Amino acid sequence: MCNWKTGMDMMNRTLRCLFGCFAVFLSCVGGENIYAEETGVGLIGGFVGSTPAAYGAIVVNGSVSSNILSASTSLNSVALNDLGVGLVGGAHSGVYSVVSHNGVSTTVTPITPDQSASRLNYVAINSSGVGLIGGTDASLNTYVAVVSGGVATAVSNLILGSVIEGVAISDSGMGIIGGSYRISAGPLAYAALVSGGVASSNLLALDANSEILSVAINSSDVGLIGGYDTAGGAYVAIIYNGTVYPLSLSLSGSIESVAINDSGVGLIGGIGNGGAYAARLVISGTTATVTPIPGLPTGNALIYSVAIDSYGAGIIGGRDGNNTAFAALVDNLAVPTTIDTSLGSGSIIYSASINDFGFGLIGGIDGTGLAYAALVDDQGVPTRLVQHTGQITSVSLSNYASVPITISGFRLNDDFVVVSELFNVLSWNNPLPQQIASYQLLRNGTLIALLGSNATSYEDHNRLCTETDVYILNAYDALDNLLGTASITIYGK
C-alpha cells in the first residue's frame, strides 16, 4: 500500500538531488567553489584569539564577513531568522545584540537594558524578530528575557537557581526553556513554557539527576525537549498543549540536541548505547515514530547538535570515536550522508544548522587550535569558511536570501481618449529562480495579488492621479518561507 508520506519524501529527495546536481554542475563549470544558487544567509559565532574576543560573522553564499563584534569575551549562541534578523549572546562586555542583515550590510545593536553583566548561554528568535534569551544575570540568578525591538523584558516565575540549557520561541511567541535546578540529591530537570512574559511552573516531574539539555518548538507550538532522566537514560518528550508526553527510547546516555520543524518532524541527537545516537521523529499529536539513524560512529562518539529543515532533511554534528569531528546530512528516510570535513584528531563540531535551500552550516574547532566553520552543500560537500585561532560555538543558517530583489515601477496613462485610467507598472528581477515559488504583492499594506514564480511584472490599474502607492513584494519558497522582499513608492501628482 502506498504511503503518501513516503511518497512525499521520495519526491523531496528527487528534487533535492536535481538541485544538487545542478549546483555541482555549475560549480564544476566555474572551476571554483562559488555558489551559483542561493545558500541563504548564515550567522556564526564564537571567539577569536588566544585571549578570547567575541567573534561573530555573516555568511553569504560561501563568503564570510569580517568580525561584526568588538567585545573582549566569547559568544555562546547565535540565532538568525528568515528576515535576516538575529540575536547573539555571550558573556560580559555587551555581547548581547540584535543583528540585522539586509543582504548587503549588517547592523549590530546592543540589547537594552544593558546586559553586560549577564551571561547568556542561549538565544532564539522567531520569524517576527521576537527573541528569547536565557542564562544568568549579574547576580548569577537565573535569567530569561523576551527580546522585542531590541528591548529585553525579564520573564517572571522562573525557578531561581536553575541553569538554563536551552531556549526556543515559536512564531506565535510561545517560548520554551529547559535546563535543571540544583537540589541536594543532584540536578533536577526543568522545563517551562513562557507566555506573556511569565514562565509556567515546571512541566516535568522527574527525579534527581535529570536534566534537560535542549529544547525546540515549532509554529504550532508543539515542543520537543531532550536530555537525560533519573535512570541515566536518554530522555525526549513532546510538549503538546502544555502537557509533557515522554517518548520511549530505551536508550542509555543522553539527548544533547533536539529540533522540530513546522510539519512536526523532529531530529534528536546525543549519546546512545555505545556510540553516537541520532533519530528522526515523525510526531503525530502526542506520540511519535522514532527512526534511529544508522551507521553513526561508535565508541566515544556523540552528537552535539542537530537541525532540521522544513522539508524534513536534517544535519547532525559532533565527534566520532576517534575524537575527530563528525557531521552528516540526514535525508527524509533517516539515511545519513557523512560530511567529509578532512579534520584531524581533536576536532569537534559543536553546532550545526540547515536551511530550506538544502545547505548546511557547521561550526566547531579543527583540532589544531583553529576555529572551524563550513558551508555544506546538499551533497554533503563542505567549504571551509574560517580558520582563525579560536572556536565557533554556534551557527545559524536562515532562509533569508542574500540577493535582494530589485523592483522598479512607473505610472502610465491608459488613454481611450473619451476615457482614461492610470496604472502602475511594476517589474522586478528574480534572483532565486530555483527557490522562489510565489510572490505576494501588497499595495499600501493590502494584499492585491498572489503571483506565480514566473512573474516578473505586474500592472496595477485604476489608480488615482493624486494617490501615492507603496508596493511591497514578498517572495516565498514552496513552504511559504519568506525569501526576500522589495518595495517601491510611486507618487501621485
Place this chain on the structure above:
Amino acid sequence: MTLKYIASILCFAPWIVGSEESLPVCSETEVSFFGSKPVVAKKACKIEESSKSDIEIKAGYFFFASPRMRDVYNSGGADVQVSGAWGFWHWLRLYGSVEYLQRSGHAHTKEVPIFIEEDSSTIWEIPISLGLQARFTHALTHSSKKISGYFTIGPKYFFAHVHNRSHYVDRSMNQNGLGGFLNVGMAVALTSHWMVDCFGEGSYCKLHFKSSHEAAYGHNVQVGGITFGGGFGYIF
C-alpha cells in the same frame, strides 16, 4: 455647313443639377444673317438656378479631426449617409442627412506603446445634419449631362457610442450633443432623374464623456472630422 453648332463653354462656378427645361442656357451661340452671310454671336455664360429636390445615398471615408482621436481610432472609417435636399428658392435648398460612421483602434498608453487585444476600442456615431445648401448647375457641351456644385452649412447633432474592451474603464459609453458641419461637393446628373455625387464634409462637435467606473476619468473630446466620399441619388 456654315451653321455653327452650339458650343459648350464651361464656367468656373458652382453648378447645380437642373431640369431638362433649363439645360441649354449657358453655352449657346446665337446665329443671325446679314444678307446671305451668317453672323455668329456668342451668348454670355449663365449659371442656372434650380429648385429641384433629390434624395441620395452616400458612402465615404471618415477620419477624426482631433489628433488624439486619430491616435486611438486609427482603423476603419466607413461612413454611410442618407441625405435629401428640397429646393425651395432659386439656388437655395434645405438639406438633411442621417449618417452612420465607425472607427476602431487601441488605447494609447503614454510613454510605452502597449497595444494589447484587451485595450481595443470602437466608436460609432450617428450624426444628423440639417442645413442650407446653395447649388448651381451647368450643362455639359456635347452631352445631355449636367454638372453641378453645391455648398452646405448647418447644425449637426451627434450621438456617439464607445465600446472599450478593458476591465479598467467603462466598457460602454454614450454621449450626444450639437455641433456643426460644412459640406462641399459636385454632382453629375446622368439622366433627368439619376445622378452621381462626390463630396467632402467637415464637422465639429465637442462631447463630454462621463465615466462611471471607479478611478477612470472621462474627457471632453471633439468627435467631428472630415469625410470624403461619393453618392448615388434620385432627382425628382
